[in-house]
Amino acid sequence: MSSAVTTHESALLPIEDQWEEFVAGRYKEGKDESEYRIYDEKSDPRVAAFYRENHQKQTLAFVLEKEKEYYALNKGERSIWEAAEFLNTLVDESDPDTDLNQIEHLMQTSEAIRRDGHPRWMILAGFLHDLGKCLCLYGEPQWAVVGDTFPVGCAYSDKVVFPEYFRANPDFNVPELQTQYGIYEPNCGLDKVHMSFGHDGYIAHVVRDYMPEPALYMLRYHSFYAAHRQGAYGHLMTPHDVEMFEWVKKFNPYDLYSKGHTKPDVKALLPYYEDLIAEFFPAKIRW
Numbered sequence: 223m224s225s226a227v228t229t230h231e232s233a234l235l236p237i238e239d240q241w242e243e244f245v246a247g248r249y250k251e252g253k254d255e256s257e258y259r260i261y262d263e264k265s266d267p268r269v270a271a272f273y274r275e276n277h278q279k280q281t282l283a284f285v286l287e288k289e290k291e292y293y294a295l296n297k298g299e300r301s302i303w304e305a306a307e308f309l310n311t312l313v314d315e316s317d318p319d320t321d322l323n324q325i326e327h328l329m330q331t332s333e334a335i336r337r338d339g340h341p342r343w344m345i346l347a348g349f350l351h352d353l354g355k356c357l358c359l360y361g362e363p364q365w366a367v368v369g370d371t372f373p374v375g376c377a378y379s380d381k382v383v384f385p386e387y388f389r390a391n392p393d394f395n396v397p398e399l400q401t402q403y404g405i406y407e408p409n410c411g412l413d414k415v416h417m418s419f420g421h422d423g424y425i426a427h428v429v430r431d432y433m434p435e436p437a438l439y440m441l442r443y444h445s446f447y448a449a450h451r452q453g454a455y456g457h458l459m460t461p462h463d464v465e466m467f468e469w470v471k472k473f474n475p476y477d478l479y480s481k482g483h484t485k486p487d488v489k490a491l492l493p494y495y496e497d498l499i500a501e502f503f504p505a506k507i508r509w
């Protein structure tokens with residue numbers, strides 16, 4: 223890809239596709255744990271550079287500041303569909319013919335869930351799951367929007383991808399933030415745990431009054447691979463979290479492996495989604 227093309231991508235998510243391929247490869251079905259590391263070392267240098275920046279800059283202080291800023295929901299009122307269309311202005315121009323746009327990715331995920339006969343709230347969760355990426359359109363850098371998420375304010379698990387990059391995080395040198403529990407109590411529950419900031423936590427917060435609890439878990443933790451794929455951070459979870467993570471695990475393959483199916487016919491599907499959205503949401507919600 224020429225650098226001339228890259229300059230057109232400034233408002234985009236240049237590493238998004240590489241990241242998705244990277245994660246899909248990392249968690250390819252049937253792969254055992256020893257293979258994860260081999261894959262990491264050979265991974266795309268852009269993905270590695272992305273994680274280097276993400277792990278370095280997602281400090282507890284940064285997360286608290288962003289939660290305060292965005293969880294106040296003062297970025298305007300929009301309907302769910304308006305939010306989807308807004309997100310759709312985020313286009314990966316590097317390969318417009320073969321890549322799905324944002325709405326197509328959302329619908330491909332939700333349609334795969336629908337085909338398997340899951341409940342309506344889960345289909346809707348599929349459609350909502352990446353709407354928080356509008357953080358990019360608010361001007362957030364991609365290391366604060368996408369990528370694996372992890373708890374901040376306590377020791378980093380080596381199950382988080384590229385754990386060696388955490389050494390550059392200022393929190394790494396604060397002993398009280400590096401004990402197993404850090405600022406948390408044993409099995410305090412994930413709702414008390416601050417996760418690295420990103421689109422997952424934001425969308426879960428935006429829809430928290432409208433969607434059922436398992437859907438909120440799916441949304442909030444869909445990029446928390448260290449926990450839902452590798453079982454890390456159980457020491458911060460309650461038995462209820464563990465139970466709810468069964469839903470997160472159920473959701474993950476639809477996000478990861480629905481690519482490659484045919485493009486959804488957005489126009490034809492729109493009436494179905496308008497009904498589905500109206501079943502759970504008022505005309506407009508705060509973002």
Ligand SMILES: [Fe+2]
Pocket residue numbers: 351352421444445
């Ligand atoms: Fe996502």
Ligand SMILES: [Fe+2]
Pocket residue numbers: 327351352477
């Ligand atoms: Fe996604």
